[in-house]
Amino acid sequence: MDERQLRILRELEALGSLRAVAEALHVTPSAVTQQLQALQRGVGVPLTERRGRTLGLTEAGSALAAAAVDVHVALARAREVARGATDRPRGEVSVSGFNSIALTLFPALVQRFGRGEPVAVRLFDEDVAQEAFPRLAGRYDLVLAHRLDHTPAWPGTVRVTALLHEPLDVALPPEHPLAAKRRLSPSDVADQPWISTHEGFPVVATVDAIAAAAGHPVDIVHRVNEFSVAAELVRAGCGVALVPRWTVPRPRGVVLRPLARIPARRHVDVLCRPEQLTRAAVRAVLAQLRVLADDLRERSEVGEADA
Amino acid sequence: MDERQLRILRELEALGSLRAVAEALHVTPSAVTQQLQALQRGVGVPLTERRGRTLGLTEAGSALAAAAVDVHVALARAREVARGATDRPRGEVSVSGFNSIALTLFPALVQRFGRGEPVAVRLFDEDVAQEAFPRLAGRYDLVLAHRLDHTPAWPGTVRVTALLHEPLDVALPPEHPLAAKRRLSPSDVADQPWISTHEGFPVVATVDAIAAAAGHPVDIVHRVNEFSVAAELVRAGCGVALVPRWTVPRPRGVVLRPLARIPARRHVDVLCRPEQLTRAAVRAVLAQLRVLADDLRERSEVGEADA
DNA sequence: GAAACAATTCAGTATCGCTACATTGAGTTG
């Protein structure tokens, strides 16, 4: 039972297949099998079981994976102590962000934690389907992720820090008849041509909810993940779209109207593995992200009042 | 930085020499040197330094050793989880005890945790000099240890559970003139021939304190570690001795008189490495030791009242 | 200054974890 074997166990829990574990740890599947067997030989209890053609954890395996978290946390803290970085944060922190948030937060972040600073960020844009965000936490120290209100919460394998709880508004051309209303009901918009996102990405679920509320499917004419592109299409009169209120720069020639009766908000959260929070540098970046997100919301609310 | 290297670091802190670490871990000194070098290569900071001809930890080394405790605690807990022994204590627990306490507690302990029970104790008698008790915690899960009131506290490498705070009384033959007094002052006993213990063992320090209070050295005629043997010598009229009030079976033909003005008590404690406390079996034995010790004191106080 | 002891260095050896390739087994597709 060593650090590596316990890491394999945790990855298997997070990723759900031996092959994925092997890729995440940059080894062959054969090596993973052998290490898992060695671990099970050591404890005498079966920790894994075949589930169809993939591999899952038994109850004992899950219990051990949970206990393994503390081992990795303790080891991370020991490394932090050894580097003498407990008091004064130092080192590199990798951060991944989805499109819209990267656009707004990354520049401010790199300004504060640029190259040469004691704490330096390495930035990556990663826009993936909602259920894929937790897996990114194995590759990056901090993961900026978003999910819609009524979707399942993030899994227990990651620690969650909430940044924003951001309303999604309906974007319309100013000359659109619906633009005259202050709030739009699901039935108002259900008959409009829609610009949604790719399957599995946020917003899709809310468009589905609108269809459910109206009692009939909606007409989705385009699927565009990039909100600023979607806004341009709205301006071009292709249809209506849902766009986040704060993180997307207000596009010219488009008006936003809140949606009534349907919970149209997304959570913008930072996901990370528990052991990352032991690093002072990671905590510093996380704190700054919260500051930036708060700024963003406040600045936007003020702008709202001006409009 | 793996479990073994961190263990070496902790042992070096506890034992104070590379050779002792090697013996404790059953490897050659050469292996220890190499592992320490590998560890230092990994962290980039010197963790050890020569102190005369032995090896000590630097400040960074001590810090890392402290952090290593959490790693070993987490690993011990993981092993406990893997064995499925978190709820129902199972397994063997090794216990070492010094002479007088072994005599009184071991039989009751083995009755509760005998062979075949889910929790079984392995008992060892180890009567060592006071400063050697903490080192025993590396060899045994639980160590019954004693120290006099005014001696330095146990080092931070061990967790301490107090069992008794036991008075030391002066043992006299009944016909001795001093036996008429209810309490004895240092000057009363300073001129008596003394039966003390070997150098470094408890009681010696208290006898020294008596000499200091009287202003002149006392006459130590015998040095006997075993209290029941010392009591026999007292009965034979060889001199007076200090004996613990509760843990030593009251010897026939000897009376005990409390000592005034000098703090003549010993702590009877259980020492263990922090990671041992994660094991439910160890905690069960420890709890039983506390029960037995409380019984012992109460039973003895009652007997006191009878006499 | 010699002897005793602690730590280190430097071979040589055994063990262990990895890759590469072959095989088994489960799900999918024509």
Next chain:
DNA sequence: CAACTCAATGTAGCGATACTGAATTGTTTC
């Protein structure tokens, strides 16, 4: 239902690594 695909497991061989044992350096003691 055969053919295919993909996940996981077994096996042989290679390279890294942790150990032992002997020789060496440095420190304390008599």
